[in-house]
Amino acid sequence: MLYLLLFSAGAGVGFLSGLLGIGGGIVMFPLLMYLPPALGLEPLDVKSITGLTMAQGFFASLSAMLFYNQHRLVNRPLVLSLGLSLALSSLAGSLLSSRVSDSSILFIFGILAVIAAVMMFLPRSYARDESTEDGVSFNRGLAVLIGILLGFFLGLLGQGGAFIIIPVLLYILRIPLRVAVGSMLAIGVFSATAGMVGKAVTGQVPYLMALVMLLGAIPFARLGGVVGKRSNVVFLRWLLAVIILLSSVKIWMDIY
Numbered sequence: 001m002l003y004l005l006l007f008s009a010g011a012g013v014g015f016l017s018g019l020l021g022i023g024g025g026i027v028m029f030p031l032l033m034y035l036p037p038a039l040g041l042e043p044l045d046v047k048s049i050t051g052l053t054m055a056q057g058f059f060a061s062l063s064a065m066l067f068y069n070q071h072r073l074v075n076r077p078l079v080l081s082l083g084l085s086l087a088l089s090s091l092a093g094s095l096l097s098s099r100v101s102d103s104s105i106l107f108i109f110g111i112l113a114v115i116a117a118v119m120m121f122l123p124r125s126y127a128r129d130e131s132t133e134d135g136v137s138f139n140r141g142l143a144v145l146i147g148i149l150l151g152f153f154l155g156l157l158g159q160g161g162a163f164i165i166i167p168v169l170l171y172i173l174r175i176p177l178r179v180a181v182g183s184m185l186a187i188g189v190f191s192a193t194a195g196m197v198g199k200a201v202t203g204q205v206p207y208l209m210a211l212v213m214l215l216g217a218i219p220f221a222r223l224g225g226v227v228g229k230r231s232n233v234v235f236l237r238w239l240l241a242v243i244i245l246l247s248s249v250k251i252w253m254d255i256y
Contacts, residue, residue: 002036007212009028012220017162020239028049029049052206054094056210058188064221067222071182074179075182078143079187082147085145085148093153093157096156106255108153116163119168126233128176138173165184169184
């Protein structure tokens with residue numbers, strides 16, 4: 001039963017990864033936290049959940065990113081400047097994560113989710129959201145600084161960080177939505193790689209569970225990319241906003 005749940009969760013969250021550019025942590029984390037006990041299964045510990053979400057985030061992001069790259073929706077300068085700084089900082093956070101209490105991890109997750117949710121409901125123009133990567137410009141120094149600041153906390157959480165980075169791309173760096181989604185998938189590969197190494201070294205990845213999850217995540221992530229490419233950008237923005245908001249509310253309900 002647990003492995004069926006993991007396969008289904010991998011497929012469903014993988015689809016969302018390709019559709020919205022999220023590696024899955026904002027959805028996968030609460031899903032694995034609350035669904036097993038609700039189904040009468042043994043609860044998973046928080047550190048195993050973060051290891052699973054990191055593995056899912058890496059492989060789902062890679063699968064969907066290859067599709068977006070074919071359609072010129074991955075901006076390489078953005079990926080390198082933000083992705084590299086994020087990866088190095090995330091590695092430091094993930095190596096220290098085994099010393100951080102579960103309650104502290106949940107609290108940090110909740111804070112970041114609230115910030116992301118608030119940003120996604122701010123008004124913005126959709127005029128450039130159909131642009132391809134060659135029409136994008138941004139502040140590289142600011143992108144590097146954002147990667148350093150966010151990466152450490154995302155490494156602690158075991159998250160690729162799309163739930164907070166996509167709002168930052170849209171509202172601070174002002175990246176068009178489709179390029180933000182495609183580039184975030186590539187950035188997710190960077191950050192999830194570093195975080196996954198830290199989780200694996202510290203024994204926080206249950207490998208058999210991760211394998212079952214990835215069997216669903218990889219093909220459905222690419223399918224999500226196909227659907228996302230054909231979807232209206234306004235719909236995608238509001239769907240992402242609602243998912244982040246609901247996850248944030250659920251996390252804070254359980255903290256208190």
